[in-house]
Amino acid sequence: MTDHSIEEAKRQAAIRAVEDHFSPEATYVGIGSGTTIIYVVEAIKERSTNPHIRFVPTGYQSRQVIVRAGLTPIAFDSLPEDTMLDVAFDGADEVDEELNCIKGGGACLFQEKLVAERARKFICVADYRKDQPRLLTNWPTIPIEVAPISIYTVLHSLRLLGSPNPQVRDGLLVKAGPLKTDQDFFIIDAPFPSLLTSSDVASGLGAGDGTDGKWQVETLSKEIKLITGVLEVGLFCGMDGVQAEKARNGGLGTGSGLGGQKPVAVYFGMQDGTVKVRTSTAK
Missing domain, CATH: 3.40.50.1360 (Rossmann fold)
Structure with missing residues (x-):
């Protein structure tokens, strides 16, 4: 196309x-x-x-x-x-x-x-x-808006949740530093394996709580939102x-x-x- x-x-x-x-x-x-x-x-x-x-x-x-x-x-x-x-x-x-x-x-x-x-x-x-069957099929990461002072804490917490390589998003000019939102916050882009739907969990395809490396959408959103320094999570x-x-x-x-x-x-x-x-x- x-x-x-x-x-x-x-x-x-x-x-x-x-x-x-x-x-x-x-x-x-x-x-x-x-x-x-x-x-x-x-x-x-x-x-x-x-x-x-x-x-x-x-x-x-x-x-x-x-x-x-x-x-x-x-x-x-x-x-x-x-x-x-x-x-x-x-x-x-x-x-x-x-x-x-x-x-x-x-x-x-x-x-x-x-x-x-x-x-x-x-x-x-x-x-x-x-249009994809599961989130994180084609789009690679979950955007997360965070307070600048908290980026290292949030990055560490995301790794503990199973994100292999979360990154702070750069601005258009890398030498100018991280991109800033309208709130003067930073964005962390966090990759995870494809997310389970509630139907997947109900069908026994995984617990959805991260214990087997698989997260259900809403469960992961709530866990990330609990991290101190996170303003909002890009999962709707x-x-x-x-x-x-x-x-x-x-x-x-x-x-x-x-x-x-x-x-x-x-x-x-x-x-x-x-x-x-x-x-x-x-x-």
Whole structure:
């Protein structure tokens, strides 16, 4: 596939996702980071007839995309405390069969997770290369955002969890030092063996707790998050927004008290120009 064909796959996925999930009656819409999101914003611009919609970016780059489209951005911390986003659109570096995602290739994972968990539904838009049966099949590492002072502690802890060679991500100019996020934190990219899904664990393919060298997605995410110095982990797993809402209404609560991390649907632009949609109910 040529670069042009891949970009066209992204565009078609974005158009379909916006057609299905963007409403001109929305009040707040989350806008993620990455190249695919440019096409999402273009599609929203074509369909939006409501100048009062406020768009919440996940970082500097996505805010510029919103502004260039003539739409109105609002900072995440300007949202009223009890307000949910109607929908959030974002990409992913890899998506597995259960819609768990790896995100953070663009170093915006902390704000991306804030926005995803604040949305009633997170819609993921990607090209066919991101569609894999298990996480860490094609994408090599888990991005982790860490406080600069803690990097050696975190690197050591990741090795103890089974990551063979975690690395601090360099900036565009290596001589300038590590890449810095919008929070002035660093990114550690940690390789692990391909991650098990919850179905894998239920089927007896592994305990998923690292004892046999195999980790289940959500279990590993929680273990990494417990390391002192870690701000956020680039694994988007657990509940999706619809499941989180049901839990809240049932009085069960969620870890964030708001929405879920996983998308309710993923739109993959395919090589042949079609769009493949996978939902949280798909097998």
